Amino acid sequence: MSATIGIIDTGRSGNTFSIKRSISLAGGKWVEVKDVQALERVDKIILPGVGAFKDAMHELTAHGLVGPLQEHMNRKPTLGICLGMQIMARIGFEHGKSEGLNIFDAEVQPLRCEGKVPHMGFNKINIVKENKILKGVENEPFYFMHSYELVNYTDIASLTSYKSHQFVSAIAKGDIFGVQFHPEKSRDAGVQIFKNFIDY
């Protein structure tokens, strides 16, 4: 029996449409997770990412999911996407300071560079530390749409350059993975990432 991926879907903004479709295309099985009971039943976790840091944390708190997520992420492979990666950090500064899930030690700061912000569009990733999630997508472009970046020094899996500014575009720490880009919006290369996560 194949593993079931739980997609955390509590927010008003959660566009999980393409994530579901990508998992299905990659041959995986998913369920929506809105509460602790549903969380208990899944084998892997995807934390999707549309919205703002503070609002997303409010939603998770309101659904009683902060503590349980921290506990389950300890033992279940997890993929955070965009904001989903960001809120796994210790602290965020979008619309005021707020605490994240503190899965890894990082801060989420405004993207400061010469280019237009949000950083929006397809861009390449430069893998600095190989991992199973980024396998087979080395030279592929991925879709980014973000105004904030993760400031982390220890668990970097890939970096991306935007107007001569380098930022963290993927992290990996044990069974925890995060990508700043949207694999579900990045054509076949994105589907490959979901496939890698299913096979993990």
Next chain:
Amino acid sequence: MTLRIIAKLDVKPPFVVKPVHFEGLRKVGEPAELAYKYYQQGADEIIYIDIVSSLYQRKLLTPYIEETAEKVLVPLGVGGGVRSLDDFSNLFHSGADKVLVNTEVVQNSPDLINQAAKTFGAQSVVLNIEAKRLPTGTWECYTDCGRIRTSKDVLEWVQEAAQRGAGEIVLQSVDRDGRRLGFDLELIQKVVSLVDIPVVAASGAGSLDDILAVARIANLGGIAIASLLHYDEVTIHDIREFLRNRGVEV
């Protein structure tokens, strides 16, 4: 980072129509079918605008949006008659990644931009501009697909909206839309240099050379194309190749 080539679908449910100068309409196909076709051609993004919902004060018809979202694995921007945070939320749940606003924020509630940016993040709040060039050499904001004028100055409004938290601007021109006479380069250049957020140029592509001319504007975020694609004269693949051969990174 590359310049985005975006396919724009002007939808009068259940069909994509080709507005000529924002008025006469010609059916060109169904949104899901055309979105898929342009996705296959290599579109970096799809913009879906319901061109009647704002005018008729009608809710956006989400089944067509869902059907469209199901066909593509690139971002989908949706607009037309968006009036509240609930509208934003409904569209995200129907598969939209970005939501375009115009009429409501220009006419009634500019604060909706602030609220939406705070709730959903700036990256998913797109200001849709319908600019009309005035004899005075300035541009006026129009709404409801170029039917209704406001007294807002485009260059002032884009700065205000960016300040309020909009994450992107789709810049359409009432004078140029569907006419295939080339983009309003002066307007696009001005807006790109005035705001720090990405700007997508729309309205006016009549040839590959028109597209090259706008692609040469420094720091432009993307180019949205409608009619030219609907005529089946060029594909997105052709556009990309043409631009690449001339040194534009797309």
